[in-house]
Amino acid sequence: MIEYTDPMCPWAWGSEPAFRRLRVALAGRVRWRRVYAILFDHDDDPAPDPAAETAWYARYVEEISGHTLAPRAARLSRVAASSWPSSLVAKAAELQGDEVAERVLRRLRETAFVLGEPADTTALALSAARGVPGLDPDRLRSDAASGEVLERVRADRAEARRPVPEVLSLQGGSPHPGAAKETLDGGYRYALPTLLVRSPAGYRAVPGWQPFAAYEAAVDALGPGLLSPHRPLSPGEALKLHRSLTRPETEQLAEGGRPPSHAVRVDTGNGPLWLHPEEAATHPSTTPRTSTGL
Numbered sequence: 001m002i003e004y005t006d007p008m009c010p011w012a013w014g015s016e017p018a019f020r021r022l023r024v025a026l027a028g029r030v031r032w033r034r035v036y037a038i039l040f041d042h043d044d045d046p047a048p049d050p051a052a053e054t055a056w057y058a059r060y061v062e063e064i065s066g067h068t069l070a071p072r073a074a075r076l077s078r079v080a081a082s083s084w085p086s087s088l089v090a091k092a093a094e095l096q097g098d099e100v101a102e103r104v105l106r107r108l109r110e111t112a113f114v115l116g117e118p119a120d121t122t123a124l125a126l127s128a129a130r131g132v133p134g135l136d137p138d139r140l141r142s143d144a145a146s147g148e149v150l151e152r153v154r155a156d157r158a159e160a161r162r163p164v165p166e167v168l169s170l171q172g173g174s175p176h177p178g179a180a181k182e183t184l185d186g187g188y189r190y191a192l193p194t195l196l197v198r199s200p201a202g203y204r205a206v207p208g209w210q211p212f213a214a215y216e217a218a219v220d221a222l223g224p225g226l227l228s229p230h231r232p233l234s235p236g237e238a239l240k241l242h243r244s245l246t247r248p249e250t251e252q253l254a255e256g257g258r259p260p261s262h263a264v265r266v267d268t269g270n271g272p273l274w275l276h277p278e279e280a281a282t283h284p285s286t287t288p289r290t291s292t293g294l
Contacts, residue, residue: 001022001195001197002034002196003032003034003193003194003195004035004037004160004190004193005193006037006038006087006192007036007083007087007105007109007119008040008086008108008118009039009193010060010061010064010065010072011064011176011193011209012109012192013070013109013113014065014067014069014070015068016070016106016109016246016249017248017251017252017253018210018211018212018215019193019215020249020252021212021230021253022215022216024241025228026219029223030223034094034105035160036083036087036091036153036156036157037156037157037160037161037189037190037192038083038084038156038157039080039083039192040080040082040083041157042084050078050079053079054076054078054079057079058073061073061076062269067209068209069247069270069271070246070248071113071114071246071268071269071273072113072270073112073113073115073268073269074269075269076116077116079118080112081120081121082120083120084153085119085121085122085124086108086118086120088122088149088153089104089125089128089140090104090105091144091153092140092144092149093129095139095149096135096139099134100132100134103133103135103243104132106244107128107129107132107284108128108129110128110283110284111284114266114273114285115285117284126140126144127284128284130282130284130287131281131282131287132282160190161187161189163180163188163189163190163194164196164205166205167179167180167190167194167207170207172208174208174209174210175209176191176209178194178206178207178208178210179191179207190207191208193207193209194206194208195207197218197219197221198222199222201222202222203222204218204221204222205218212252232256233253233254234254234260235254235255235258235260235263236260236262237254238254238255239254239259239276240276243275243278243279244273244279244283245273246271247271264276264277264280266283273285
């Protein structure tokens with residue numbers, strides 16, 4: 001399972017309920033690899049009017065959240081200047097294991113779409129990860145600045161710009177069908193998110209924002225019977241496993257579609273985010289933020 005993504009992509013944020021459900025259904029049966037495509041790149045031209053660009057982008061995110069029902073920040077402070085810092089920190093977190101990597105990436109997404117403060121500097125990205133259980137903050141800082149991690153993210157960026165032919169021209173009923181995006185050099189990159197399912201039998205691409213059934217069909221085509229039957233977790237189990245839940249995630253992942261009574265509510269621009277109490281103790285939404293890192 002290859003997930004082409006970016007910590008600050010609003011469509012990828014809106015796809016989290018389906019992806020979380022899919023990862024639970026495939027746990028221990030597949031390798032899941034994330035490729036950071038770099039949505040906001042170094043060579044992007046700066047906005048002539050940052051305030052106008054921020055207002056436009058906030059409306060754009062609001063429109064997307066109208067489709068996905070994912071939370072959006074009540075106020076967006078700015079458009080992200082770069083995806084590189086958050087991608088480097090997310091990639092560095094992978095060196096500390098899958099569970100740490102999942103939680104660090106989730107924190108990075110939440111800075112943009114819950115707090116409205118994109119983690120677009122190294123200091124902000126490191127600060128977002130503060131308090132993640134099992135995280136070694138000194139190692140994260142060191143790895144994120146290393147040549148090894150930089151080369152891995154560079155390789156991710158290059159891989160995302162070699163899309164399979166099937167995604168070059170797409171139409172469909174989704175508001176984001178996922179056709180590959182043309183790049184400034186005349187090439188293409190995967191639209192975000194795109195999930196590529198690979199096996200010895202071939203591959204299936206599921207681009208854009210899609211229902212769970214689309215991912216289920218792609219997996220079944222290459223590995224019949226690989227998906228475990230869906231069993232909603234109890235609200236408490238779901239919150240303990242995922243640490244934070246949006247309303248769409250609660251509806252897909254928790255029995256009864258409701259958070260547990262002990263969840264800590266964080267209000268956003270269009271609905272709550274629920275945190276496990278242990279997560280709330282160190283989450284950026286409930287603790288003072290700094291710009292100096294961990």
